Amino acid sequence: MIRLDVHPTPEGAAEAVARRVVATLAEARAAGAAAHVSLAGGTTPRRAYELLASMLPDAEAAHWWFGDERCVPPDDPDSNYRLVAESLLGPAGVPVRLVHRMRGEDPPRLAAAAYARELREVVPRGPAGLPVLDLALLGLGEDGHTASLFPHDDALEATELAVPVVASKPPPNRITLTLPVLRAARAVVVLATGAAKRDAVARVLAGPDPATPASLLADADVTLVADEAAASRAPL
Ligand code: 6PG
Numbered sequence: 001m002i003r004l005d006v007h008p009t010p011e012g013a014a015e016a017v018a019r020r021v022v023a024t025l026a027e028a029r030a031a032g033a034a035a036h037v038s039l040a041g042g043t044t045p046r047r048a049y050e051l052l053a054s055m056l057p058d059a060e061a062a063h064w065w066f067g068d069e070r071c072v073p074p075d076d077p078d079s080n081y082r083l084v085a086e087s088l089l090g091p092a093g094v095p096v097r098l099v100h101r102m103r104g105e106d107p108p109r110l111a112a113a114a115y116a117r118e119l120r121e122v123v124p125r126g127p128a129g130l131p132v133l134d135l136a137l138l139g140l141g142e143d144g145h146t147a148s149l150f151p152h153d154d155a156l157e158a159t160e161l162a163v164p165v166v167a168s169k170p171p172p173n174r175i176t177l178t179l180p181v182l183r184a185a186r187a188v189v190v191l192a193t194g195a196a197k198r199d200a201v202a203r204v205l206a207g208p209d210p211a212t213p214a215s216l217l218a219d220a221d222v223t224l225v226a227d228e229a230a231a232s233r234a235p236l
Pocket of ligand 1: 042
């Protein structure tokens with residue numbers, strides 16, 4: 001089920017996402033379990049990460065994973081790891097042992113297989129035998145892609161936990177989590193802001209469609225956090 005959570009501004013949406021991550025960490029701690037959170041790439045979540053860095057209860061509050069990564073070195077301006085390291089992990093002083101980076105500098109197929117192994121080894125599994133993330137934070141492309149799951153791509157049918165893809169959004173070579181592991185998460189938050197995302201937001205809410213990959217998460221507990229501009233074409 002996908003629930004829309006609208007805020008007047010991008011700042012409000014970023015604050016809502018940061019608060020949701022903090023609440024997720026608190027729930028895991030109350031249950032006496034380590035928290036496992038996968039993070040979105042792109043540009044939209046930077047502000048949410050900056051806010052989150054000052055809101056974390058402590059630097060060891062969670063294991064941090066990635067929803068996708070570009071096949072570039074970790075210090076490359078296009079690296080999602082670099083985005084997260086600059087805005088969240090560095091400022092919050094998160095120890096390296098809690099950061100599970102997709103190795104964008106390695107051959108994509110090897111890096112994807114290694115990431116799937118790491119997920120299976122580190123993240124507790126649910127009844128279906130899949131790793132259960134406490135929260136998967138994702139972005140939304142104008143074409144409805146999320147992570148690096150693009151419209152009508154073969155990756156939408158993948159059963160592995162992580163796969164290499166060649167994307168329509170540059171840079172083309174990427175590694176992405178797949179729908180099985182995203183759907184298995186206890187909760188999913190998709191963050192979308194700006195008028196350019198309004199059609200994608202409306203399509204996500206219109207029902208599952210491989211032309212809009214984020215819509216295929218509908219059978220998970222999904223909160224679509226948007227500002228008013230991105231939600232302006234959402235069904236009332
Ligand atoms: C990536 C992202 C991708 C992103 C959307 C939105 O690596 O590009 O994971 O899924 O979240 O494309 O990107 P923006 O936030 O830059 O609009």
